[in-house]
Amino acid sequence: MHVIKRPAWALPESAATPEALAFGIDRRRLLAGTGAIAATALLPGAAAAQRIADAPDPTASLYPAGRNPAFTLDRPVTDEQVNLNYNNFYEFGSSKSVARAAQALKLRPWTIAIDGMVEKPFEIGIDDLLKQVSLEERLYRHRCVEAWSMAIPWTGFPMARLVEMAKPLGSAKYVRMETFKDPSVAPGQRQTWYPWPYVEGLTVAEATNDLAFLVTGAYGKPVAKQMGAPLRLAVPWKYGFKSIKSIVRFTFTDKQPKSYWEALQASEYGFWANVNPAVAHPRWSQASERVLGTDERRPTLLFNGYAEQVAGLYAGMEKERLWA
Ligand SMILES: Nc1nc2c(c(=O)[nH]1)N[C@H]1C(S)=C(S)[C@@H](COP(=O)(O)O)O[C@H]1N2
Ligand SMILES: [Mo]
Numbered sequence: 001m002h003v004i005k006r007p008a009w010a011l012p013e014s015a016a017t018p019e020a021l022a023f024g025i026d027r028r029r030l031l032a033g034t035g036a037i038a039a040t041a042l043l044p045g046a047a048a049a050q051r052i053a054d055a056p057d058p059t060a061s062l063y064p065a066g067r068n069p070a071f072t073l074d075r076p077v078t079d080e081q082v083n084l085n086y087n088n089f090y091e092f093g094s095s096k097s098v099a100r101a102a103q104a105l106k107l108r109p110w111t112i113a114i115d116g117m118v119e120k121p122f123e124i125g126i127d128d129l130l131k132q133v134s135l136e137e138r139l140y141r142h143r144c145v146e147a148w149s150m151a152i153p154w155t156g157f158p159m160a161r162l163v164e165m166a167k168p169l170g171s172a173k174y175v176r177m178e179t180f181k182d183p184s185v186a187p188g189q190r191q192t193w194y195p196w197p198y199v200e201g202l203t204v205a206e207a208t209n210d211l212a213f214l215v216t217g218a219y220g221k222p223v224a225k226q227m228g229a230p231l232r233l234a235v236p237w238k239y240g241f242k243s244i245k246s247i248v249r250f251t252f253t254d255k256q257p258k259s260y261w262e263a264l265q266a267s268e269y270g271f272w273a274n275v276n277p278a279v280a281h282p283r284w285s286q287a288s289e290r291v292l293g294t295d296e297r298r299p300t301l302l303f304n305g306y307a308e309q310v311a312g313l314y315a316g317m318e319k320e321r322l323w324a
Helices: 027-032 034-040 044-053 080-085 126-131 159-166 260-264 307-314
Strands: 111-116 122-125 136-143 148-158 174-179 199-203 213-218 232-234 247-253 288-291 297-299
Touching (some): 111 126, 148 159
16 A cells, blocks of 8 residues: 655645534545636536626626725635635535536626614615725635645625615624525535535624725626636635625624524534634644645735734633634
8 A cells, every 4th residue: 555654744635624523525626726627627517607697797897906005914815726726615516616517696686684683674785785885805814624725815895884874773693694596506405414504704803804805806807607606705724614695695693693603513614713723623723724836835924914903803712612
């Protein structure tokens, strides 16, 4: 048998995946990278999905938006092709190769409900929402709990702006967010043992922190379906699973929301899920990360390098389970 000696952090990728919980993954396709994707994109199914789902995007002229220079990176932006072809989006399958399946998602009409403990619940279409906010580009790091990372030029608007529009009551402490649910377009949602729809949550204090960003675009254009179009979250100081995709509902509540991964495996995934290299996941170290699109492995930083902006949110909470 061929045995490779590795340093302790160099776990086989299969050990470091939440989906390794119970389900098989097609690692070969994942590792084959963009070449394999280019080949699969030629399959007739992909072309058909494109034709059915794609009307011209009415917001295309909003891109590229000006870059906010306050958000800088300590590493190069990840190649767009890497980001477009290596995705976590369980609605479309549990492998990283969901780009093609995700093209079946229909982006218009796209209605977002804002409800719960707010002055007056309402619904708003994505295009009307976009008329009420101003878009900017921010360079953010992204650290998946599986110990890989990327750096992305997101376009969007501060989540604080949405909270302001929602007018939450003083008693609302959390924002619960929900992804669309439509098993007719999302084959993963036909797997009824998963707790659909995908749910995530933040405290209102976290949601109004300047770093919490609602994403509508990436790489200078509307965000791709497989990356969570038409509206996703980016909370870069938390593990990637907090950054919920394709959001249709924001509910203000005084009850801590139970997120999708927590519902599946509470012993491994909690509510706070802040990045901390010193606290290992029960099945692997979080000390370092594999930088996608490179051969590099980097040490992971506390709060993914954003401690200065967010550490204050957790003052006096030492007894809470702050790290996933
Ligand atoms: N609705 C939904 N949102 C989701 C997920 C998902 O499976 N479904 N996966 C999460 C995880 S684990 C990560 S790492 C990021 C991946 O985003 P990306 O594919 O754009 O890199 O999306 C997050 N948001
Ligand atoms: Mo993730």
